[in-house]
Amino acid sequence: MHINDLDTPALLIDLNVMERNVRKMAAYAREHALRLRPHTKTHKSPELGKFQVANGAVGLTVAKVSEAEVMLASESPDLLIAYPLFGAAKMTRLTGVAAKSNVTVSVDSVETARPIAEAALAAGVKIGVLAEVDAGLHRVGVQPELFVDLLRGLAGLEGIELRGVAFYPGHIKGPDTDGLTRLSALISGLIAEARRAGFELPVVSGGSTPTMWHSHQIEGMNEMRPGTYIFNDRNTVISGACTMADCAATILATVVSTSVPGQFVIDGGSKTFSSDRAAADGFGVFLDTPEALFEKMNEEHGYVKHAAHTRKVGDRVRILPNHVCVAVNLHERIYGVRGDRVETVFEVTGRGKLQ
Amino acid sequence: MHINDLDTPALLIDLNVMERNVRKMAAYAREHALRLRPHTKTHKSPELGKFQVANGAVGLTVAKVSEAEVMLASESPDLLIAYPLFGAAKMTRLTGVAAKSNVTVSVDSVETARPIAEAALAAGVKIGVLAEVDAGLHRVGVQPELFVDLLRGLAGLEGIELRGVAFYPGHIKGPDTDGLTRLSALISGLIAEARRAGFELPVVSGGSTPTMWHSHQIEGMNEMRPGTYIFNDRNTVISGACTMADCAATILATVVSTSVPGQFVIDGGSKTFSSDRAAADGFGVFLDTPEALFEKMNEEHGYVKHAAHTRKVGDRVRILPNHVCVAVNLHERIYGVRGDRVETVFEVTGRGKLQ
Known part of the structure; x- marks a missing residue:
C-alpha cells in the first residue's frame, strides 16, 4: 500500500530510521557494558518490544500494571514496572503478571511496598523491587538522605526481593556536564552508603532520553531505560540527543480548509498530536515547509500559519510531533513505512492503559 | 459498587448533575424555540447521546465520520458531522452512514463539497450540507464576504442538498455583549444577503459552550450545538456559563508518593487529564482541598503542591478537570455515580476516533 492510500490523520514510522535507532542504542549499551531496558511507553506495542529484545535489550520497562499485561506478549525475559503501584485491584493484576513473568516494581516508600509484599506472599509469587531515589527531578523517589532507611524498610518485608536502585534524572536537559557530574556523585555516593549499611544493589537503573548517550558517565549505573530513542521526536532534537x-x-x-487568509487547517489537533508543547515552539514541524508555524490546536483542528500559503484543500502533509510518546497514546495503530510504502502495521495494544 | 472499589484513575460522572444539565438545556432550547443538537464530542458515548435525544435533542453532532458510525447506535433521528471531511476513505464511510441515517456535513469550500456530492450520487444516497461561515474564530469557515459565492457553488453540485448555514463562535468567551451583538448582526446580515440572492437557509446552526445561554440573542439562529454542558468543567465555570x-x-x-516535601503525586497525569491548561491555572481543582495546586504533569504523574501536606500514600482524591472533552477521549469508560455508589458504566465507544 502507498502512504497516499492511508486515511488521515495517521501515525507513520520510518522503519529504516526506527531499526537504526534500536541497533545504535543496543551498540552503545554493549560498548559500555550497560544493560538496556527500554521504556515501552513510547511505542506501547508488544511487537516493537519484541524487536527491542531481539536487538540487545535485556528486558522492558512499563509504567502501569495494565501495560505489563500487554507487554507479556513481547516475550521479554522480564518486566520492570517503573511506577509506585498502589491499590487492591492493581495488586491482583500484579501477582497475575508475576505468575507469568519475572517482574520488578520501583517503589519509593514502605507504604507502597508493603501491599506488594503481602500480595506476593498470598499469591505465592516472587516480586522484585527497586528502591527509587529522587535524583533531582523532585517527582517521586525517596530523598537521598532517607535512602538507606528505605532500603532497611524494604529488606524487612517478606514477599519482595530488593534488587537495586532506580532513578530518573528528568531534570537534566541535554549534555549538562555539571548536572551529570552531580548525578554521578549522588548515585555512586548512595551505592557506597548502602554498601556500608550492608546492602548490595545488583541493579542500578537510571537514565533518561536527554542523557541517554551520557549513561556511561554516571558512575555505578549499570542499566539504562531510554524510551523515546526508538522513534525520537522534536523535543529529543532540541535536547541535542538526536538529529x-x-x-x-x-x-x-490532510489540509481541510484554507478559508482563513494566511492559514491552512489540517485534520488533526490535540486529539491527534496531544497538546504538549514542551520545549518546542508550536506543535510540530512540517517536513516539507519547516517555516510553517503550527500555531494552535483544537481537538480536531490544527491551525497553521504560512505566509506563502501555497497549500490547497486535499494536500497531504507530514509533521514531526513535539512529543511522540503522548501522540502514540492517541493512535490505535502505527503504520510502518519504507519510503512511500506501508510495509507493516503495529497495533498500539498498550494505548490508553490508565490503571 | 462503592466508588472506593474502583481502580484509579477513573472518570466519574455524577448522574444527578448530568441529568439536570441535560434537562436544563432542553428546557432553555424549548423556551426559545431553538433546536438542540448537542455535540457528542464531550461524552463520545451512544448511550448518553440516546439520553440527550430522549430529553429534547432533535439530533446529534459529531466531528468525524468514524464518530458518526459510532453514534448510529444512539438511534438519533439524524447526525450532523460538523467538520469539512476530505479523502476517499472518508467518502466511502460517509455514504455508508448516509445509507443508515439522515446525515449532514458542514463544509466551507466547494473543494470539500464536490467529492461529497460525487460520492453521494455514486452511492445513490442523499447527503445534506451546511455552509460554514467564519464568525470570527478564524479557524474554518468561508469568509463572510464570500458566503453567497459558496452558496452558489454548493447549489451547483448535484448529489448534495444545501440545508443551511453553520458557524462556531468560539472566539466569544463568556457573556460578551459586544461580541454577541456583532455576531447577531453578522448572522442576520448573511441570512438576509442569502435571501436576496435567492437562497433560503432553513437551518441556522451555531453556538458554543460559553455562549450557550445567550443563543436566543443571536438573531436568525434556530439551532444550537453545545457539547460540554452535559458534564461542564472548570473552563466552563471560568467562562461564567455554569457554577x-x-x-x-x-x-x-490515588496518592502514590509523598516523598518530595510539600508535594504529593497522584496516579494520573497528561494521559489521564490531557495537558490542556486552557483558561485555568493548574490542571484541575481538588474537590476537598481547592487550595492544592495541581502544578505539573508528566504522562503518569500529577504533581500537586500543597503546603499543609496532609496527604498520605493511598489516599483517594477527586479532581475537577479543566477540559472534560479531551479527558473523556483518554478513558475507555465513564463511571456513572450517585453519591458514593457506582450505578452504571458508559463505554466511551467513540474514544480516540481520529478519521
Missing part, C-alpha cells in the same frame, strides 16, 4: 534524520515518527494529515 | 455545582465530571485518583 532530525534520527526521527522516525511523523503524522500524516 | 461548580453544575460540574458532573471528576477524576478519581
